[in-house]
Amino acid sequence: MEILSWTTKIKAIGFDLDGTLYQNPPDMTNWLAKELVKKVATHLGKQYDEVEEEYLARREKYRGNTLTLNSFGLDGEQVFQQLFDEVPMEKYIQREAELTRLMARLQKRFKLFVISNGTRRQIVKKMKYMGLSTKLFKPLIACYDHEGWMKPQPAAFLSALEELELSPEEVVYVGDRRSTDIEGAQGVGMKAILIGGESEEADAVIESVYEIEPLLVRE
Numbered sequence: 001m002e003i004l005s006w007t008t009k010i011k012a013i014g015f016d017l018d019g020t021l022y023q024n025p026p027d028m029t030n031w032l033a034k035e036l037v038k039k040v041a042t043h044l045g046k047q048y049d050e051v052e053e054e055y056l057a058r059r060e061k062y063r064g065n066t067l068t069l070n071s072f073g074l075d076g077e078q079v080f081q082q083l084f085d086e087v088p089m090e091k092y093i094q095r096e097a098e099l100t101r102l103m104a105r106l107q108k109r110f111k112l113f114v115i116s117n118g119t120r121r122q123i124v125k126k127m128k129y130m131g132l133s134t135k136l137f138k139p140l141i142a143c144y145d146h147e148g149w150m151k152p153q154p155a156a157f158l159s160a161l162e163e164l165e166l167s168p169e170e171v172v173y174v175g176d177r178r179s180t181d182i183e184g185a186q187g188v189g190m191k192a193i194l195i196g197g198e199s200e201e202a203d204a205v206i207e208s209v210y211e212i213e214p215l216l217v218r219e
Contacts, residue, residue, distance in 0.1 A: 003218075004215070006203065007172075007216050007218075009170055010170060010171070010172050011111060012112070012164050012170065012172070013172055013212065014113045014114065014160060014171065014172070014174065015137075015175070015209075016114075016115065016116060016151075016173075016175035016180075017116045017123060017127075018116070018126075018176075019176035019177070019195070020176050020209060021099065021130060021209060022130055023196075024092075028092040031087070035083055036055070036065055037052050037055050039079055040055055040072045043074055044072065058071050058072075063179035063180070065080070066080060066117065066150060077150075084118070084122050089125060089129050093126060093130055095130060095131035096131065097131070099130065099131070100131050102209070105213065106212070106217075109217060111138070111166075112136055112137050113138060113139050113163075113164065115156045115184075116141070117150055117180065118143070119142050120140070120145055123140065123142050138163070139163045141159060151180040151184040152179065152180045152184030152187060154184070154188050156184075157184055157187070161188065167189075168188055168189030169191070171190045171191070172185075172190060172191040172193055173190050173191070173192050174192075178197065182194055191203045193215075195207070195208065195209065196208070
């Protein structure tokens with residue numbers, strides 16, 4: 001793997017959860033997508049088919065489900081909290097022993113943290129099924145627990161920098177979405193790594209979280 005000059009300065013690694021530390025199974029993604037459209041249809045008093053096309057168009061415009069739900073007059077954060085309480089996480093999120101070992105190795109060299117658009121309760125629940133201890137990640141920032149902190153807004157990223165007591169160029173954030181993860185991290189000066197996609201803006205692009213170690217760890 002190509003050695004990038006900025007990687008030698010990194011002292012902390014931040015992670016998104018969904019699509020980053022675990023991959024969203026297609027059946028879970030499809031279930032969530034349908035349920036979101038159903039919520040909007042019920043709210044508007046319309047049929048599913050009447051709403052689906054408009055929902056997808058607005059999601060493209062707002063680049064995320066939460067803001068899309070808000071645009072229809074719903075509380076997007078509340079809707080997501082309700083849906084994730086209904087999702088059988090144990091069915092979709094599996095424990096990966098290698099992921100646990102990877103994080104343990106990284107923690108010996110770097111400070112680790114999490115920033116996720118969700119509540120702390122949701123994050124802890126997901127990490128439990130992944131087999132990850134929340135003690136590995138400080139800070140563990142749940143954006144939905146703070147008004148105005150939803151990625152890519154800068155508040156969560158700035159809070160992480162303050163708690164880490166590091167400069168932005170010493171921190172890299174890893175996520176699977178350009179509009180929330182890459183833009184959010186780079187907006188405060190952090191380096192940003194995109195997982196499983198394509199981006200000219202990201203400082204690096206990798207296929208999975210397991211490529212973090214060869215990219216950042218130098219013997």
